[in-house]
Amino acid sequence: MPDDIAVTVRLFASLRDAAGAGRIALRLPAATPVGAVWSHLPEGVRVLGLPDGLRYAVNHEWSVPGAPLRDGDEVALVLPVSGG
Amino acid sequence: MIALRDTPLDSAALLGAVADPEHGGTALFVGTTRREAGAREVVELRYEAYEELALGELRAIAAEAERAYAARVAVEHRVGAVGVGEPSVAVAASAGHRPAAFAACRYVIDELKARAPIWKQAVRADGTATWVDGCAAGDHRHDHPETTGSHAHGG
Numbered sequence: 001m002p003d004d005i006a007v008t009v010r011l012f013a014s015l016r017d018a019a020g021a022g023r024i025a026l027r028l029p030a031a032t033p034v035g036a037v038w039s040h041l042p043e044g045v046r047v048l049g050l051p052d053g054l055r056y057a058v059n060h061e062w063s064v065p066g067a068p069l070r071d072g073d074e075v076a077l078v079l080p081v082s083g084g
Numbered sequence: 085m086i087a088l089r090d091t092p093l094d095s096a097a098l099l100g101a102v103a104d105p106e107h108g109g110t111a112l113f114v115g116t117t118r119r120e121a122g123a124r125e126v127v128e129l130r131y132e133a134y135e136e137l138a139l140g141e142l143r144a145i146a147a148e149a150e151r152a153y154a155a156r157v158a159v160e161h162r163v164g165a166v167g168v169g170e171p172s173v174a175v176a177a178s179a180g181h182r183p184a185a186f187a188a189c190r191y192v193i194d195e196l197k198a199r200a201p202i203w204k205q206a207v208r209a210d211g212t213a214t215w216v217d218g219c220a221a222g223d224h225r226h227d228h229p230e231t232t233g234s235h236a237h238g239g
Contacts, residue, residue, distance in 0.1 A: 078137075083131065083200050
């Protein structure tokens with residue numbers, strides 16, 4: 001598919017555990033919105049259900065679910081935080 | 085001085101980083117891992133960060149505090165395993181007088197806990213390891229006591 005884009009998904013904490021990896025490479029249709037990445041994740045992650053309060057970052061900056069992805073983007077799924 | 089590190093935090097270095105001959109007050113906050121003695125006693129916390137964004141967020145939070153309180157701020161957070169009783173986070177803030185120093189220090193630790201993409205997993209004496217439920221953005225209240233709830237919070 002010439003219009004496909006390559007996207008890297010970063011996962012942390014319980015999502016990383018569920019995926020068995022902190023980075024997943026996906027090929028997605030061009031301009032896929034950030035918030036649609038979840039539905040392309042492996043079954044082992046999706047079985048958890050979309051987490052409450054999930055936020056997104058693209059290329060290390062906060063983003064929003066409706067933002068369109070471009071080829072080479074790195075998307076991070078950011079669970080509610082628990083540092084400190 | 086803003087960093088994530090997998091080695092013990094050095095409070096003296098943080099205090100040195102905010103030293104300023106025009107600043108008469110310095111506040112230091114150190115968050116340590118709690119044991120939560122009992123059947124589910126915690127033996128260590130394991131911290132994981134989305135490092136690129138966590139550093140960006142810590143820099144932004146420190147800049148906000150420095151601007152709001154005319155302060156100098158240093159903050160460091162551990163990643164990896166942190167044993168019970170060890171510091172997991174430290175914030176130093178200096179300002180002209182103590183009210184601004186305390187306020188800047190409080191602002192940084194509160195915002196860090198609400199905004200920095202860092203997660204912790206509690207490892208308990210029975211061998212279980214569980215991710216601590218976090219706060220969603222906008223959930224946090226600056227006035228909630230740290231001791232409520234059953235989470236194994238450091239900080």
